[in-house]
Structure formats: structure tokens, C-alpha cells
Amino acid sequence: MNTAVRSEPELEAHHAEIIRATLPLVGAQVDEITKVFYRTLFGDHPELIRDLFNRGNQAQGSQQRALAASIATFATYLVDPDLPHPAAMLARIGHKHASLGVTAEQYQVVHDNLFTAIVEVLGADVVTEPVAAAWDRVYWLMADALIDLEKQLYVAAGVEPGDVFRDVTVVARADDPSGVAVFTVESADPCAPLPSFIPGQYISVGVHLPDGARQLRQYSLVNAPGDGTLSFAVKRIDAIGGCPAGEVSSWLHHDVRPGDALQVTLPFGDLVIDTDVATPLVLISAGVGATPMIGILEHLAANTPDRHTVVLHADRSPQTHPLRERLLELGTRLRSATLELWYQETTEGAHLGLIDLSQVDLPADADIHVCGGTEFLHSVRTQLHAAGVPEERVHIEQFTPTDWRLDACPV
Known part of the structure; x- marks a missing residue:
């Protein structure tokens, strides 16, 4: 696209x-x-x-x-x-x-x-x-x-402006120990299959809540494109620190099972990889920012397993790391991949503390994709800038609304 x-x-x-x-x-x-x-x-x-x-x-x-x-x-x-x-x-x-x-x-x-x-x-x-x-x-x-x-x-x-919503049926659900659920959907109309997508994109999911409101949320696609299904990952947002629980994530986790009907949009999103080139990739994520990276890795494993890829992820612990086992399994299918993990509790095989790019050999010509929370993005961009990485090679995704006044690369 x-x-x-x-x-x-x-x-x-x-x-x-x-x-x-x-x-x-x-x-x-x-x-x-x-x-x-x-x-x-x-x-x-x-x-x-x-x-x-x-x-x-x-x-x-x-x-x-x-x-x-x-x-x-x-x-x-x-x-x-x-x-x-x-x-x-x-x-x-x-x-x-x-x-x-x-x-x-x-x-x-x-x-x-x-x-x-x-x-x-x-x-x-x-x-x-x-x-x-x-x-x-x-x-x-x-x-x-x-x-x-x-x-x-x-x-x-291929649609008229605004004509992006599609009725779908949930065909599978998988619950991850981290509190993320992966829902797989297919078109409710066998004559109108769901479109393919570019690895790294997301869909909006619309749900009708008990008070009659229809709320929309974006969720990353975590499957490889091309089989007519869309799989999206939903982190359950619990009430914490005076902030209420997530309306849509709670409803999806509590109420949606295989066979249920949902409404989703066509895929969009610009944190996508160029599938026509062999440029090295660096995927850097924290928390639920891991989910679009899983979708990218699924595509690589299925189509270009020899593409040089460096995967870096930071989290509080292995237990909170979304889709961790899936990431480890994908790593075994990628013949030219390096995986580095950072946790804030001591974990065998992982770095301790916050992500530190000085410990990683970043390919000079790599396309770098970064996804996570505001503080994480700022830290990574600061480190990439200090390492001399050209801004045009860095692609950022943030799931929350962005304060663009703070989104410039530090100088």
C-alpha cells in the first residue's frame, strides 16, 4: 500500500x-x-x-x-x-x-x-x-x-471513502499467559473474503457495549498474510492507578469466543516492512509493542527466513512478555536472526534492566522499526541518534495518542 x-x-x-x-x-x-x-x-x-x-x-x-x-x-x-x-x-x-x-x-x-x-x-x-x-x-x-x-x-x-467495516466470525481464540488473547477471524460472507495486508499493519475492531455505545480500538495483526484470515492480539487493560479498565479489551477477553460475530475494518497502518527488498531489519519493542513485530516475523518465517533480522524486546519479566513463546519459536525458524531480551528481573539468557543498544551490533544499512510506550520510544530514539542512525531509517509506532511536540528526535 x-x-x-x-x-x-x-x-x-x-x-x-x-x-x-x-x-x-x-x-x-x-x-x-x-x-x-x-x-x-x-x-x-x-x-x-x-x-x-x-x-x-x-x-x-x-x-x-x-x-x-x-x-x-x-x-x-x-x-x-x-x-x-x-x-x-x-x-x-x-x-x-x-x-x-x-x-x-x-x-x-x-x-x-x-x-x-x-x-x-x-x-x-x-x-x-x-x-x-x-x-x-x-x-x-x-x-x-x-x-x-x-x-x-x-x-x-479498493473501497469508497469510509467503507472499511466488515462483518466477521471468530474462528479461533488463544490465550497467552501474559494476559494477551489472540483472536482469529474470517469473513462472515464467503463470497467476500477478507483482504490480505502488509506485515506490521493493524485493524480496528468495533464492539457494541452494554450501554449501547459502539467503541473502536486498533489491534495489531499477528499472523502471516494471505490465507483469508486476520489474527489480532488484545492485551487486557486492567484498572490500575485510578485509571479504569479498558472497555473494549475487557469485553473481548470476557465475552468473545469462537463462533461469535464481530465487526472489523480493513487493515491499515504505516509501520510496515518492504517485502520486496532484502535490507536487514531491526525490530525493537517493549510490552505490547511486541505484537506488530510478531506479525512481521510470521511473514519473514513463511517467506524470507534468510533475511538478516535483529529482534530486541524489553519487558518487566518473562511472564509479562506478550507472546514470548511464539517469539522464541519464530526465532528458530529464521536462519539469520538475532534475538536479544531485556527484563527487569534476573532471567537466564536475558539482559537485566532497560534496553541498551550499545550492547547490540546494529547493521549499518538496516531498516529499524520501533514500537512501545512513550518513554521507551524516547529512550530508543535518543540511543539511535547517539549511534548515528539516520532518522529516515527509523520507523516508529505508538499505540497511544501521541504528543507530537515530544516526538522529534533529540539533538
Whole structure:
């Protein structure tokens, strides 16, 4: 699925001057702006929080921070084009939107509520007509880039925009000691088989909860593509530290068995490997970030077992390591693979502590894929930068909404 983020038109000089002048003010208030935005949006469109947006992320504020940071990052780039192009940010957002069935018309709804929030927080005396026009231009430059990318994704998938949901039947379930369950599904319509996918992609799974809401979550595909089934891994999110248990993961773990019906989307996601080249691969993960790596390794084992691959994973212990036995078994099927593990408790055959890339011989020409939590990603990117690894060889996936203001490679 080859798609590219198009180059945005330059911000007009008079708009750029206003954005430079107001960016510090907007940046200082952007979290409050997005709080008001979501409050207004969901007040006017309650179906969005019920059936589209992740209620857990909303409750914790992570979705708000992600939206705020993406707009601030994009605006900063427009007024300083010498900064790195935010193509990775746009690609990740575009794939996520496609996996939710987002269409171009919904951007107008976001626009209207966002600008209402900007005026409410900053005041009409600050958001003059020229200021509003400049930020309107920023919004639509970013929105048009995303709309264009999402259209490309829908065309590549062979569907009309938003037509990504499919009815499926669960044909198998396997429970891992780590608290991860793997569900395998096939199309409920034998005349419309599920599509293939690129190793590293994910699907959205839609479930109808007891309160009537339809909630969507993304889960990595862990099987090799091509047999008409999709296998996805779900980590059960337990209540901890004042945070509630995961609504969808709990429902899937407690209620779904072989023979049950589900609704999933077509596969999307840009943390994918190029299956047409023999470039060495380095797969670095922590926690449930192991799951897309399992899907990649399944493909390699089935199709290119001689491809030079370095697999690095960090976890609290062998017991919490998702799909650990499956990883070890795949390692025996890959003839040119190196596997290194880090655990925070002493474990035979594994390093103790946090992942340390200085202990690993990284191939100079490798494509490097990294998946895990925010702190882990930041640590790995810092180490890769210190090791002189070119940024364009590093591909990042984060399962939680991203604060793009913290997502740049440290210098």
C-alpha cells in the first residue's frame, strides 16, 4: 500500500506573519482550546463520543493533547519550513483515520467546533478577522493533506471513502499467559473474503457495549498474510492507578469466543516492512509493542527466513512478555536472526534492566522499526541518534495518542 503525503502549499506571507506572532499565545492555551473543542463537539454531536472516539483516551486527556500537539507542530513547520517535514505525523494520523472510516465531510465539523473553541478561550478581541483567517488557512492546509492521504488509502484498498467495516466470525481464540488473547477471524460472507495486508499493519475492531455505545480500538495483526484470515492480539487493560479498565479489551477477553460475530475494518497502518527488498531489519519493542513485530516475523518465517533480522524486546519479566513463546519459536525458524531480551528481573539468557543498544551490533544499512510506550520510544530514539542512525531509517509506532511536540528526535 504505497501512499505518500503530498507537499503542502506554502503559507502565504501575510498569514505566516500572523501565525508567528500568535503561535506562542495559541501554544500556551492549546490544551484549554482542545478541552473546550471536545466539550462543544460532543455536546453538539454525542454520537461521536458514543460510536467513534475512544472514551478511555478522552477521559484521560490523551486524545486532547494529541490533537493540540499535531496542530501546533504543523503550524510551526509552516512558518519554519527548514524544520523536518511532519510527513510521519500526517501519515500516522491518516492511517488511523482510515481505520476509523473518517471521511472528508467530517473535517468541516471539526473545523467549526475548533474555531468556536479558539474564540471562546482567547477572546474575540484577540481572534480578530485576520488572526482567524490565518489559523483557518493552517487548519485547511493540514486537513487537505490528510484528506488527500486518506483518499489514497481508500483507493489503494479498493473501497469508497469510509467503507472499511466488515462483518466477521471468530474462528479461533488463544490465550497467552501474559494476559494477551489472540483472536482469529474470517469473513462472515464467503463470497467476500477478507483482504490480505502488509506485515506490521493493524485493524480496528468495533464492539457494541452494554450501554449501547459502539467503541473502536486498533489491534495489531499477528499472523502471516494471505490465507483469508486476520489474527489480532488484545492485551487486557486492567484498572490500575485510578485509571479504569479498558472497555473494549475487557469485553473481548470476557465475552468473545469462537463462533461469535464481530465487526472489523480493513487493515491499515504505516509501520510496515518492504517485502520486496532484502535490507536487514531491526525490530525493537517493549510490552505490547511486541505484537506488530510478531506479525512481521510470521511473514519473514513463511517467506524470507534468510533475511538478516535483529529482534530486541524489553519487558518487566518473562511472564509479562506478550507472546514470548511464539517469539522464541519464530526465532528458530529464521536462519539469520538475532534475538536479544531485556527484563527487569534476573532471567537466564536475558539482559537485566532497560534496553541498551550499545550492547547490540546494529547493521549499518538496516531498516529499524520501533514500537512501545512513550518513554521507551524516547529512550530508543535518543540511543539511535547517539549511534548515528539516520532518522529516515527509523520507523516508529505508538499505540497511544501521541504528543507530537515530544516526538522529534533529540539533538
